[in-house]
Amino acid sequence: MSDMVGVKNDGQAYRVLIVDDSPVIHKIIRRALEPQGFVICATGNNGKEGVELYSQHRPDIVTMDITMPIKDGLQAATEIMKSNPDAKIIMLSSMGDNTILSEAKQAGIRNFLTKPFKNEQLIEAISDILKEKR
Amino acid sequence: MDSQELISILNPFISASIEVIQDMAEVSAKRSKIDKKFGSVYSSGVSTVLGLNGKYKGRILLDTTVPTAIALAEKINGEEFKEIDETVLYTIIELNNIISGKAITEINNANKEYEFRLTPPGVFWGEEIKVSSPGWQVFCVELATDVGSFNINLGFEGVEI
Numbered sequence: 609m610s611d612m613v614g615v616k617n618d619g620q621a622y623r624v625l626i627v628d629d630s631p632v633i634h635k636i637i638r639r640a641l642e643p644q645g646f647v648i649c650a651t652g653n654n655g656k657e658g659v660e661l662y663s664q665h666r667p668d669i670v671t672m673d674i675t676m677p678i679k680d681g682l683q684a685a686t687e688i689m690k691s692n693p694d695a696k697i698i699m700l701s702s703m704g705d706n707t708i709l710s711e712a713k714q715a716g717i718r719n720f721l722t723k724p725f726k727n728e729q730l731i732e733a734i735s736d737i738l739k740e741k742r
Numbered sequence: 743m744d745s746q747e748l749i750s751i752l753n754p755f756i757s758a759s760i761e762v763i764q765d766m767a768e769v770s771a772k773r774s775k776i777d778k779k780f781g782s783v784y785s786s787g788v789s790t791v792l793g794l795n796g797k798y799k800g801r802i803l804l805d806t807t808v809p810t811a812i813a814l815a816e817k818i819n820g821e822e823f824k825e826i827d828e829t830v831l832y833t834i835i836e837l838n839n840i841i842s843g844k845a846i847t848e849i850n851n852a853n854k855e856y857e858f859r860l861t862p863p864g865v866f867w868g869e870e871i872k873v874s875s876p877g878w879q880v881f882c883v884e885l886a887t888d889v890g891s892f893n894i895n896l897g898f899e900g901v902e903i
Contacts, residue, residue, distance in 0.1 A: 632829070632836045635819065675843075677862070702843025703860075705850040723840045724765040 613735050614645030622738070623649040625667040627658035627684065628700070629676045633723075637671055640727035641734075655684030662688050662695070669734055674701035674708065682708075686715040696737045700725070743798060743901045748881065751849055751856075755802070755894050756883055758845035763887060766837060767817035771887040778903075779880045783895055785871040787811065788826065790838035793861035794846075794896075802860075803873060803895035804838040810890030811867070817889075826867055835865050879903065 614622050624646050626637050634651045641648065649665045652658040656679040658672060670688065674681040681699060688695045699712060702723040709720070721733045760771045783803065788811040794800040806814070812823050815833040823830050846858045873895075880897040 630832060630836045630839070632818070632833045639820070675860075675862075702840040703847055704843075705847045707850070723843070724762055726765070 612645035613731055614641060614647075621645050621647040622668040623647050623665065624734075625650050625652070625658070625661055625665060625670045627652040627655065627661070627670060627676070627681065628673040629653050630673070633673065633700070637730065640730050644731055646734075655679030655681055658684040659687050663691065668696065669737065670695065670697045671730075672697055672699050674699055674712075675703055682712055682715060682717070685712075685717050689716055696740070698733055698737055743898065743903060745903055748903055750853060751798075752881060752883065752896060754845040754848040754852075755841070755896065756885070758841045758848065759804075759885055759892065759894055762837065762841045762844060763814070763885075763892065766840070767814045767889075769814065769817060769887050769889055771885040771892060774884045774886040774891070777882040777884075779882060781876055781878060781880070782872050782874040783880055783882065785866070785868075785873060786891070786893060787869070788831075788834055788865070788867040789871070789873065790835055790863050790865045791873070792838070792842050792863045794858055795861070796858035797856045798898050798901060800878070800896060800898040800901075801875065802838075802842050803893075803897065804841065805893040805895060806834075807890055808867065810887070810892065813889035831865050831867070835863050839863050875899075 626634050638648050649667050650661045652661045654676045672681040672685050685697045698719040700721050704722050719737050756773055763769050763771045786805050787808040789803055789805040792802045811834050815823055815830040818833050842860055875897045878897040878899050879901050880895055883894040885892040
């Protein structure tokens with residue numbers, strides 16, 4: 609059994625989909641997760657791509673920005689949750705005011721991490737969501 | 743807007759800038775001076791602009807020199823850049839997007855009536871760029887960092903203090 613957070617008990621890596629309109633954030637998340645054994649299976653630049661990539665790749669975890677062009681992260685996460693209520697999505701955003709949080713909770717989204725985040729915070733948040741039972 | 747309201751908007755931008763620059767780039771920053779201008783400001787080299795809508799209409803201009811922008815991008819990405827390229831610009835946009843998002847969140851949570859929302863950021867860079875907002879009052883805060891100065895400019899339409 610591996611000690612790495614990104615590796616399952618059967619030795620397979622957890623697969624992560626990153627959805628964010630900033631390539632810098634793609635890079636920061638990749639740099640935080642890959643050393644822990646996670647595999648980045650795909651990256652999307654907006655919510656529309658996020659929904660499409662989710663259905664193509666069926667990742668174990670999604671990191672989703674909120675403010676994005678074409679389709680925002682809350683809409684995308686809501687669509688993904690409708691297609692798979694067990695989807696594990698963590699919302700990452702610098703905008704975390706009460707109105708946005710309340711909209712997200714209404715959509716059934718409960719996992720948030722505020723930007724900027726430290727690598728350990730991201731890994732801890734993902735570990736927590738992986739332990740959740742639905 | 744009265745001076746109390748201005749402080750309640752300006753201070754979160756100062757603290758968010760200091761915290762985010764420290765967290766993302768591991769560069770310490772401290773406030774050095776505050777200035778007030780009308781209408782136009784000159785870019786130091788690389789500037790990100792975001793529009794502000796809500797109780798007051800305005801714009802946020804976060805501005806730095808080319809060497810400072812490159813130094814911040816190097817710290818954040820963990821790689822060297824010889825000149826301004828797409829990655830440096832994306833990094834500066836994201837840094838300023840996070841600063842503005844954090845500041846606006848704090849302002850909105852403390853004062854429900856403001857209901858500020860940000861427009862997507864744009865970035866420009868070059869020499870002798872003048873940013874004009876005719877008739878707007880602009881409040882400028884300079885932060886001194888280990889890699890050069892970082893300027894916060896908040897401009898508001900129809901506001902006089």
